[in-house]
Amino acid sequence: MTDPYPTNLRGYRLRFSLVALIAISSVCHAQSAVTAGDPALSAPAPTLTNCVSCHGVLGAGTATGAPRLAGKNPDYLAHALSMFKAGTRASVVMQSVAHALSDSEIGSLAVYFSAQNPPRVQGEHPPPPALVMAGKQLAELGAAPDVPACFSCHAVDGKGNGARYPSIAGEPAAFVINRLHEFQARAKAGTPSPGTMTAVAATLNERQIEEAAAYLSTIEP
Ligand code: HEC
Numbered sequence: 001m002t003d004p005y006p007t008n009l010r011g012y013r014l015r016f017s018l019v020a021l022i023a024i025s026s027v028c029h030a031q032s033a034v035t036a037g038d039p040a041l042s043a044p045a046p047t048l049t050n051c052v053s054c055h056g057v058l059g060a061g062t063a064t065g066a067p068r069l070a071g072k073n074p075d076y077l078a079h080a081l082s083m084f085k086a087g088t089r090a091s092v093v094m095q096s097v098a099h100a101l102s103d104s105e106i107g108s109l110a111v112y113f114s115a116q117n118p119p120r121v122q123g124e125h126p127p128p129p130a131l132v133m134a135g136k137q138l139a140e141l142g143a144a145p146d147v148p149a150c151f152s153c154h155a156v157d158g159k160g161n162g163a164r165y166p167s168i169a170g171e172p173a174a175f176v177i178n179r180l181h182e183f184q185a186r187a188k189a190g191t192p193s194p195g196t197m198t199a200v201a202a203t204l205n206e207r208q209i210e211e212a213a214a215y216l217s218t219i220e221p
């Protein structure tokens with residue numbers, strides 16, 4: 001497998017374009033008379049540079065498995081970062097990233113990514129149409145005997161609902177698969193509370209995980 005987190009030339013190019021983007025967006029915001037305290041502009045640049053090498057300049061995620069952050073509810077994002085920081089959400093990579101963040105950095109990074117709206121990332125190999133169709137049915141209707149419709153909690157087209165139910169539209173398939181496996185591992189380790197994602201994941205088989213991941217990755221967020 002290739003290194004999913006390039007720190008090579010591509011990373012430098014991303015960093016460079018980020019600086020340009022921040023400059024452009026500052027100009028636009030200044031023109032639209034946004035106050036100097038606009039939190040979307042105060043995301044600390046060096047920290048942000050670190051994020052974009054994996055999540056993309058505008059937080060679209062990467063096909064190799066870093067999730068989409070763009071457009072997600074800011075409270076959801078801030079909560080996720082706090083959990084990584086506290087070590088209560090698993091991820092070797094993100095725990096070490098979040099460890100170094102202050103609460104105010106967490107707040108401004110959450111607001112920054114929440115306000116972005118890049119197109120979804122597309123893998124080199126689009127998923128097979130049959131898998132996508134099956135995933136659409138699963139997401140909208142669920143499956144017998146006990147898989148609930150994904151959109152019953154994550155809202156129509158997986159756009160998300162408040163701080164509790166994150167947007168899952170346009171999420172890279174590799175991330176969805178990893179994350180559902182992680183929820184399943186947690187379900188095995190203890191009895192999940194009804195209505196949680198851990199409980200939902202426990203109802204899914206491997207084929208359904210692939211179907212859901214394929215479909216979600218094709219929805220334009
Ligand atoms: C080395 C790559 C890497 C870097 C750098 C990185 N991330 Fe992540 N991030 C990931 C991966 C991989 C995940 C998925 C973790 C999991 O399995 O839950 C993730 C997950 C997240 C999540 C959870 C999103 C969700 O929808 O559940 C947030 C929020 C996040 N990262 C924010 C950030 C921010 C902000 C920065 C910069 C300060 C950053 N990340 C830097 C790779 C990275």
Ligand code: HEC
Binds near residue numbers: 139152196197
């Ligand atoms: C009963 C409500 C409910 C249903 C139904 C549900 N989810 Fe979730 N889902 C949640 C909650 C709550 C979270 C947030 C979990 C957390 O933050 O720990 C979540 C999180 C997720 C995540 C992680 C997103 C991220 O950004 O980290 C994915 C992927 C996901 N759900 C996929 C699905 C799929 C696929 C289905 C359908 C098979 C589904 N969900 C059905 C409640 C639900």
